[in-house]
């Protein structure tokens with residue numbers, strides 16, 4: 274195992290940031306920690322990277338204990354914190370050199386590992402980090418986290434605030450790093466990114482709701498799910514919520530996702546009810562649940 278987490282709890286005065294968290298990440302796995310703001314993701318990252326002590330429980334990273342072996346862990350892991358962590362007044366090249374130096378290495382020594390990513394920011398190597406775009410900052414931060422050839426990479430919300438094209442590129446880079454044998458624990462609030470991980474853990478209010486592969490997680494969705502559409506989205510949501518048999522109702526792109534309390538759901542009855550509410554152009558079609566639907570259901 275690359276990461277083991279056993280019964281970890283942590284509170285900040287009255288806030289229980291993590292409650293009895295346990296899971297393991299296998300060597301070479303791309304593991305996603307998925308949850309909303311305040312779920313406890315950053316707290317867990319800080320414990321695993323030895324920057325914070327847990328109140329209870331044990332954890333190991335790359336075979337080292339996060340309390341006793343903190344020095345070995347700091348040499349074996351790369352950490353890209355959620356907030357931009359680089360020196361804004363230093364250039365791209367200076368930042369990278371700086372991180373290489375503190376780990377007693379050089380850019381040249383580990384160039385192979387960062388080459389794919391570095392070539393994309395190299396044209397801006399004389400630019401100060403503070404003047405880079407969000408996507409470029411993120412690539413530089415990733416290079417800095419990789420410069421000492423870590424065995425395990427911790428990425429805390431690496432794509433928050435990054436445009437969709439750069440997000441896609443970033444995940445392609447993660448897949449390539451994984452192929453080089455690096456274990457990756459990545460957190461994200463974006464459900465579409467969850468589907469790209471080998472396994473995911475849903476986390477909410479400091480508790481793990483479920484851990485599995487993205488494919489298995491969607492199979493656990495408990496009810497038939499429907500895409501409902503009509504001429505007025507707001508009135509449609511109100512109408513569905515007024516229907517006595519509704520179980521869940523929430524907007525999902527151009528549709529409303531709907532589940533019914535009954536096992537013998539009859540779409541013509543719902544259609545007639547919505548028409549009686551003044552809605553027009555109504556369509557009700559079965560649809561496959563996504564990771565987001567499963568999270569919404571578990572988070573209820």
Ligand SMILES: Nc1ncnc2c1ncn2[C@@H]1O[C@H](COP(=O)(O)OP(=O)(O)OP(=O)(O)O)[C@@H](O)[C@H]1O
Nearest residue numbers: 285288289290308309310311312313314315316317
């Ligand atoms: N230093 C602190 N003092 C008090 N409460 C804190 C502190 N750090 C975090 N918390 C609280 O602990 C809980 C978990 O926070 P954490 O930052 O770990 O969550 P997160 O999932 O990373 O969310 P975010 O993306 O918003 O950072 C939240 O309720 C947060 O307000």
